[in-house]
Amino acid sequence: xxxxxxxxxxxxxxxxxTWLSVTVNPEVINQHVQDFNGKKYVKLNINIGKAxxxxxxxxxxxxxxxxxxxTKETASADLPF
Numbered sequence: 563x564x565x566x567x568x569x570x571x572x573x574x575x576x577x578x579x580t581w582l583s584v585t586v587n588p589e590v591i592n593q594h595v596q597d598f599n600g601k602k603y604v605k606l607n608i609n610i611g612k613a614x615x616x617x618x619x620x621x622x623x624x625x626x627x628x629x630x631x632x633t634k635e636t637a638s639a640d641l642p643f
Contacts, residue, residue, distance in 0.1 A: 566626050569594070574620035576610050582620050584608075594624045 571591050574584030595602045605625035613619040 569624040569626065570621065571606065571624055572622035573614075573616075573618040574622070575617060576619055582608070582610070584620055584622060586622060590624070594626075 569590065571594075572584050572586035574582055577583050591604050594604055596604070607623045607625050609621045609623070610619060611621065
């Protein structure tokens with residue numbers, strides 16, 4: 563199974579163990595809004611790793627995973643965390 567390319571939506575910095583300071587791109591996020599029971603959600607992956615050349619060690623990407631055989635509409639049924 564081939565992995566889908568990551569869709570990056572933002573970056574940031576880990577300030578301490580309980581605080582991440584991030585910036586997100588609303589144009590990217592708006593393309594991946596899902597509806598569930600009349601409310602809108604965006605599933606994100608937030609990864610903390612090695613800092614890039616700008617000191618950003620937090621990466622935010624869109625969670626595009628769907629169960630095998632599911633469509634975007636049926637996959638959004640699992641949203642209420």
